[in-house]
Amino acid sequence: MKSFDEYVALAEQAHGHMCAGQILGLRMAVHGMHLLGIEDPTGRDRKRLVTFVEIDRCATDAIPIVTGCRMGKRALKFRDFGKVAATFCDLREDRAVRVAAKESSKQRARELYPEIEDRNAQQMRAYREMPEEELFDIQWVRVRLGPEDMPGYKSARVTCAECGEGINFKREVVRDGRILCRGCAGDRYYEPL
Ligand SMILES: [Zn+2]
Ligand SMILES: [Zn+2]
Numbered sequence: 001m002k003s004f005d006e007y008v009a010l011a012e013q014a015h016g017h018m019c020a021g022q023i024l025g026l027r028m029a030v031h032g033m034h035l036l037g038i039e040d041p042t043g044r045d046r047k048r049l050v051t052f053v054e055i056d057r058c059a060t061d062a063i064p065i066v067t068g069c070r071m072g073k074r075a076l077k078f079r080d081f082g083k084v085a086a087t088f089c090d091l092r093e094d095r096a097v098r099v100a101a102k103e104s105s106k107q108r109a110r111e112l113y114p115e116i117e118d119r120n121a122q123q124m125r126a127y128r129e130m131p132e133e134e135l136f137d138i139q140w141v142r143v144r145l146g147p148e149d150m151p152g153y154k155s156a157r158v159t160c161a162e163c164g165e166g167i168n169f170k171r172e173v174v175r176d177g178r179i180l181c182r183g184c185a186g187d188r189y190y191e192p193l
Contacts, residue, residue, distance in 0.1 A: 001030070001039060001066075004128070011062045020109075020123030021058025024084065024135070028059065028099050029066035031132050032088035035097045042068035050074075050089040050145065054081040059101070074151040089143050091150075096143045099136050108134055146170075160184055 002010075007026045012018040029051075038045045051069040053060045053076065060078075063086055069075035085100035109126035116122040127135065147153055148170040157166045162184035173185045183190075 001033065001041075004030070007062075007065055011065045014065060015058065015061040018124070019058050020120050020127055021084075022062040023124050023127040024101055024105075025059030025062030025086075026066060027127060027132070027135060028084075028086055028101065029063045029088075031136060031138075032086065032097060032099050033066065035099075035138065036088055036090045036093070036095070038088075038090060041066065047151070048090055048092045050077065050091060050143075050149075050151070052077045052079055052087040052089070052143070054079055054083040054085045056080065057084070059084050060086075074149070074153070077149075087141060087143060089145065091145075096141050098139045098141045100139075102135060102137055105130065105135050 004026065007030070008018065008023070011022045011026055015022055032051075033039075033041055036049075038048060040046075041049055046068050049067055049069055051063060051067050053063055056078065064070050064076060067075075067088070071078070083100065085098060087096055087098040089096040105127065106123065108130060109123045112126045112130070113122045116125060148155060153169060155169055157168050158172050158179055159166055160172070160181035160183075161178040162180055165181055167179075167181050171182060172179050173182060174180070175185055182188075
């Protein structure tokens with residue numbers, strides 16, 4: 001593991017600015033690694049880890065800085081729950097821990113540094129220093145990961161009978177005997193014009 005200051009510098013570079021959310025994300029990931037006993041997530045242990053994130057905000061950008069888990073490697077999974085939380089799955093030991101930011105941490109930051117008026121600066125300072133028990137709730141959990149969810153999974157690509165686009169990783173659905181992509185099956189986030 002790198003020093004926290006090194007992580008901060010790398011996160012700032014990747015994210016474009018430093019902010020309280022990033023500090024929280026870095027601490028969350030470091031805590032997750034400690035809980036799982038993973039010492040070298042971006043090196044020796046890089047194939048051991050899959051991370052789920054639950055929000056598309058600053059904290060999420062910081063997490064791969066520590067874990068090395070990236071979406072393009074299928075090691076970072078996004079579930080849009082709107083929560084500042086992440087689940088770190090150790091594939092080798094077959095165990096997972098979910099780390100969630102406590103609602104009380106903002107209030108705690110106000111109590112610790114009332115003299116810092118800027119909220120972001122106040123929280124950045126406090127989130128660096130607060131003990132993990134004050135920042136996070138943790139929960140050991142089971143995450144069901146099929147072979148098709150794993151990094152490195154190889155699958156035959158199938159073609160959607162409706163739109164003709166290729167579908168990877170068994171994400172197709174069968175509707176009335178036809179193979180469809182999730183979009184054509186009705187699970188669409190866009191409307192064709
Ligand atoms: Zn930010
Ligand atoms: Zn389709």
